[in-house]
Amino acid sequence: MVRASAPETSTPTPPAAARGPAHPGVRALFPALTEAAEVYLDSASTTQKPRPVIDAVHRYHRERTANAGRGTYPWAGALTSEVVAVRAAMAEFIGAAPDEVVFTGGATAGLNAVALSWGLANLRDGDEILYSPRDHASNVYPWQHLRGLLARFGRRIELMPYRVNELGEADIEDVAARITPRTRMITVAHLHHVFGGLTTLEELRGRIDPRIALCFDCSQSGGHVPVRMAELNADFAVFAAHKMFGAPGTGVLYCHRRRHSELLPFLPGGNSGVSLDDSGLVGGAMPQLLEGGTHNLPGILALGAALEVLGELGLDAITAHNRALTRRLIAGLRPITGVEFTPGPAYAPCETGYGIVSFTVAGISATDLGFVLSELGFLVRTGAHCVPAGGPAADEDSVRVSTHIYTTVDEIDRFTQCVATIAEEVS
Structure with a gap:
């Protein structure tokens, strides 16, 4: 695990495509998201299924x-x-x-x-x-x-x-x-x-x-x-x-x-x-x-x-949407005391990101943090994320947030605010 660099001075404003789903009516394509109150942030584990599927x-x-x-x-x-x-x-x-x-x-x-x-x-x-x-x-x-x-x-x-x-x-x-x-x-x-x-x-x-x-x-x-x-x-x-x-x-x-x-x-x-x-x-x-x-x-x-x-939504639109959400997520987490990012886009010298960010918070285990977040309605992955047991990174538990075209900026902002509150309470 490596510590985040100095906090950015401002949170970037996402392009219009990233403020909400990047395609008209895209959220309605996914029945589980229209019927659930939770915020799904585990698309790297499995994506939600659209109605045609x-x-x-x-x-x-x-x-x-x-x-x-x-x-x-x-x-x-x-x-x-x-x-x-x-x-x-x-x-x-x-x-x-x-x-x-x-x-x-x-x-x-x-x-x-x-x-x-x-x-x-x-x-x-x-x-x-x-x-x-x-x-x-x-x-x-x-x-x-x-x-x-x-x-x-x-x-x-x-x-x-x-x-x-x-x-x-x-x-x-x-x-x-x-x-x-x-x-x-x-x-x-x-x-x-x-x-x-x-x-x-x-x-x-x-x-x-x-x-x-x-x-x-x-x-x-x-x-x-x-x-x-x-x-x-x-x-x-x-x-x-x-x-x-x-x-x-x-x-x-x-x-x-x-x-x-x-x-x-x-x-x-x-x-x-x-x-x-x-x-x-x-x-x-x-x-x-x-x-x-x-x-x-x-x-x-x-x-x-x-x-x-995927063809109708467009991979370029999906890529741009996930990049904007990744940068928004990093910018929201970076100023929080106790947050440490795993290797990844948080250390990139340019605007990059593919919808996956992993981190820890000092004072609380990744497993406990994931449980608290789920109680508050945010569904994330925790643990070693299927890294081989006994390997050099098997004990590097972290919280992983992963997004897709159906994830919104509002969900990311509410998530980072929630993490900030938890970090303050455990510090």
Whole structure:
């Protein structure tokens, strides 16, 4: 934890788009917000669901429920076409080809698919993976699990940790210094789930051997900022639908075509595209190679509806709205005695922010502060935020505030006033 710099002299006035929801009628899109008195400030954990997403789930269960890719009757055929359309829409959303878009059970499932489908097949004794132990557990544990599995078969791989700077971003020079001829993958949080720092690895463009796979956890950036695979030069990337207005239990794994020939089947079984010959399983085409079993069909349809809502609202508008709220939140918290910010946008030299700010208040634990805030109607996340147990940041409990397009400046101002009152009482 690092202490905030000197207080700003004034609170910035937000642009008109940030004073209320950034799109006419946007608040009415989210039924839970129109019916609840509480202020929801935990969108990094999961976003509220707009009516079209809720309707998509209900419609699947209510009208012509069937399976996709199995039957030739009209119900099944129509559903198969809808899944194909959602895949194409997701591909367009991230600048990919449809066969590079794999539907998964979530971002965690996607990262484990990379570890088990690509890692088991391609990593050799002495190879290295660069990672941050301060990332979400889902971008740490799969690589540790992979290391343990390979060790059982006599292959030793190394997990090389790199630092995070005070902006909450991967320390690029530290990453560069740790790259060796044995480095096979660099995995990174595109938008950090606690610190709110954005890492693209752009500064390393041209300095990374193209044989090194780049893997991005886009769980927090998807649906919050424009994310384009070509700009990231990503080999793999994962998205969590429930953090981008979609339903829980659905995710997307992006896998660049240049890696397709390196993949083993994942979840082989029905609908996985594999076949048998005398040597055993033979992998089929992507994306079916990584999609064995029955799809989470209501979740995929909900993702399609979420993508339509995001398109109508506009990612640029969402990004600007979250940036304005982030700066407003920091400006409101900074003068409060006892407030300490974690690494993140509070230390940025320019106007930046992506809707995530974490902090502590002296004299009260993060857990207790979160409880008091919830009693007063403010719903925030507290604790270590799924940072791996036993890691270097596992004991850095904090309060995390995270916003989205439906969050208003009035809510942020009332929140910071509430924190100021609590801080004064515990000082």
